[in-house]
Amino acid sequence: MDIKSTETEIQQQNNSNLEKIAILGCGYVGTAASSYWYKQGYSVTVTTTRQERVAELENIATKVVVMKGQDSQAVKSLLQDRDTVVLSIAPISNKQVDAEVYRETYIPTAKNLVAALQENKSVKQLIYLSSVSVYGNKNGEWVDEASPVDTESEYNQVLCEAEQLLLNSASEDVQVTILRLGGIYGAQRALIKRFGRLAGKNIDGSGETFTSWIHLDDVIAAMDYLSQRRLGGIYNLVNDFDMTIRELSDEICQLGNLEKIIWDDTKPSYRSLNARISNEKIKAAGYKLIHPQTIS
Numbered sequence: 001m002d003i004k005s006t007e008t009e010i011q012q013q014n015n016s017n018l019e020k021i022a023i024l025g026c027g028y029v030g031t032a033a034s035s036y037w038y039k040q041g042y043s044v045t046v047t048t049t050r051q052e053r054v055a056e057l058e059n060i061a062t063k064v065v066v067m068k069g070q071d072s073q074a075v076k077s078l079l080q081d082r083d084t085v086v087l088s089i090a091p092i093s094n095k096q097v098d099a100e101v102y103r104e105t106y107i108p109t110a111k112n113l114v115a116a117l118q119e120n121k122s123v124k125q126l127i128y129l130s131s132v133s134v135y136g137n138k139n140g141e142w143v144d145e146a147s148p149v150d151t152e153s154e155y156n157q158v159l160c161e162a163e164q165l166l167l168n169s170a171s172e173d174v175q176v177t178i179l180r181l182g183g184i185y186g187a188q189r190a191l192i193k194r195f196g197r198l199a200g201k202n203i204d205g206s207g208e209t210f211t212s213w214i215h216l217d218d219v220i221a222a223m224d225y226l227s228q229r230r231l232g233g234i235y236n237l238v239n240d241f242d243m244t245i246r247e248l249s250d251e252i253c254q255l256g257n258l259e260k261i262i263w264d265d266t267k268p269s270y271r272s273l274n275a276r277i278s279n280e281k282i283k284a285a286g287y288k289l290i291h292p293q294t295i296s
């Protein structure tokens, strides 16, 4: 028997069994996720809206497609032969965008994915990266995945509508997983940088609102964990950290030898989210956080 050719055959069989993933929206999270899966030998197709990003993305993906989620035909083609699809888009802007831009980004893309899934036979799981901001202001109370979402903020209305559209497309053959993420920090997005910009400045609100965070490594690892087990449904993904934004910013400014932020409690908070987010469900599913604490 030719051992070498048998080994090659086994290798090819293994490769053909490996996941075929599409990542729609390749920014901070999408790029890190693609890089991780590509290194595992998976076939990863990623998207960008900008031709000038293609060369950079070709280093961390099998294939790069220039497209927008609003292009129904492009979404259909993207899903062809893929096992897992990750939706990781956010409006393109350096500043806060209005709710209409939010809507134009998320809703047509979600609808196109739903339509594409109806015709597609390969996709087994769709993972949508949503946000814990959907819980809104719960006056600092604990919330879990069954808690009501905020219906006041137009931004949250858009995120929840996108979640619902996608969840409704779940079937026996296709798991739909909604990951509600805390603020993401990690490489290139260190908290010291974020809070450093605000050190010594006046910020609206008392700072007594609860805040939740998740490390980029955990976002990638949790997606990998849930996709390997084909687990669908809604999961909060935040770390074990339980502090107000004032407590966190004080600690970080102290660690960085920076002036504290000056919270102005005569003004309403600049943050609409004030809830303590339970991460029990994803832990009960067996996921173990890599970075349980924001400050370690």
Ligand SMILES: NC(=O)c1ccc[n+]([C@@H]2O[C@H](COP(=O)([O-])OP(=O)(O)OC[C@H]3O[C@@H](n4cnc5c(N)ncnc54)[C@H](OP(=O)(O)O)[C@@H]3O)[C@@H](O)[C@H]2O)c1
Pocket: 024, 025, 026, 027, 028, 029, 030, 047, 048, 049, 050, 053, 067, 068, 069, 070, 087, 088, 089, 090, 091, 092, 105, 109, 129, 130, 131, 132, 181, 182, 183, 184, 185
């Ligand atoms: N960052 C956070 O703290 C945070 C917190 C909670 C939830 N999330 C969620 O996590 C996900 C990923 O966040 P991120 O920080 O990685 O975002 P990001 O760095 O801003 O990347 C978003 C990507 O979306 C792509 N995009 C924008 N509009 C698009 C459209 N119409 N069609 C297709 N692609 C489009 C952009 O592509 P190009 O750049 O290639 O043009 C961009 O790279 C988002 O769904 C976000 O809502 C993030």
